[in-house]
Amino acid sequence: MATEQQDRADGAIPSPRTATEWLLALNEAPDDVLLQRRFQAWLTDDPAHERDWISVNSMFDQLGSALSSDTSPLGTSTVVSFPPDRRVKRRRLALVAFGLAAACVAVGVFSPEILLRFRADQMTGVAQQREVTLADGSTIRLAPSSAIATHFTTGRRDVRLLRGEAFFQVVHDTKRPFVVTTGAVQTTDVGTAFDIRRNDADTTVAVREGAVQVEGNGSSRGLSEVLHAGDEIRVSTNEGGVSGVARRHVEPEEVALWTSARAMVRDRTVGDAVDAIRPWFHGVIILRGDIARQPLTGVYNLSDPLEALAAVAHAQGAAMYRISPWIVVLSAR
Structure with a gap:
């Protein structure tokens, strides 16, 4: 509370306090380096914060259909970000996320994650x-x-x-x-x-x-x-x-x-490769179209999940959109 009051006294925007608030804040200001540092500090401050972040991103992964009307091909297979004139669309995406989060809380969607914590003797977080x-x-x-x-x-x-x-x-x-x-x-x-x-x-x-x-x-x-x-x-x-x-x-x-932060995908699918990468990425990976079923063979560096995703996209001739630092979409051309 003292920190929040000090932020207000200094004229700064108070730091988000929940995983959902962080998701919305980072989506609104993906280039804010100070905000990203504050997020990393919050994420590492308490193991529960990282688990909550995983839960929110798992929920947000269901937004693929909503994204189909808000993202358009940018004509590249490399990692890209929306330019400033897409700010309205980022806000629309944030509102969708906020509405979905509120609905999930109302119906108790987070309860499986809470129950898992009680059942588990040992747990790991993202990239851990x-x-x-x-x-x-x-x-x-x-x-x-x-x-x-x-x-x-x-x-x-x-x-x-x-x-x-x-x-x-x-x-x-x-x-x-x-x-x-x-x-x-x-x-x-x-x-x-x-x-x-x-x-x-x-x-x-x-x-x-x-x-x-x-x-x-x-x-x-x-x-x-x-x-x-x-x-x-x-x-x-x-x-x-x-x-x-x-x-x-x-x-x-x-x-x-x-165990050595590598994934070998031999005669598998893009979906299998992305499933291997997901636990290493602090964010959401969404597959659009039929790309998940396309065949794939390769070795990927899990310690750099964005590099791994870019390699998957390049191998398939697919487009890779980085909507924010925390949301990546792979889409068949």
Whole structure:
């Protein structure tokens, strides 16, 4: 409060206090260096601020349809910003964001994020990795924007991957199975190092060393497979259990490449590449048109997500619009 009163006394605009207020302020003044510094200070001041920022940006990601009427091709595939004469459109975008935020608060859209904080034992923010050493000596490296919960008993070691991705290096114990659950999918260690990524509708398991058993929990398709080094499986699920399975072979050294801030996309889609980049970007990435389904192969530097997005756009001959420092749109030409 003292800071706000001092700001008013000095004739300055008070700093935003919530993630939504910061989103609107940064959208209105994307070139304000002082504002950006104040935002970075706010973001790093409290871990809860970063989690709230992730929540607001996840909500704002739903604005793709609204943007279609407010953005026009600028004839370039490089990162660009709207010129001053687009200020009215930025304001319109801010109003849309504000209205959506208010509606989300009213219906409790943020409650899943709040519940996640209560359920998780360990969480990471944007562009943040964390290595967790468990009581049995096993280690879990959390990718950015990820969360886990653990429960160990005398007869079993359970880990729930609640969000995101994690790389597991397990101390094998035949008397205490190590089981990772992601929705309807269970992965059991058979003495190994493996990676698991969870999205809204699927789970991807890839093995670097040793073997794991992957099973569909409550599945009508009866999934039960043993994966060895270099095996990868993507399991799609719905309310009835497993709905689809896709298998492929990868080079073992490519498994969990994100731990060195790189993403290998081999015979995948633009959507897959962008999904790998999102947790590293402090903002919103929106895909327009059919670009998400286009095939792609490449290696991308996750430590510089804007550079990575520009490389994806260049490879596809797509347009990349930087509406503000925090909002990027990739659009098929």
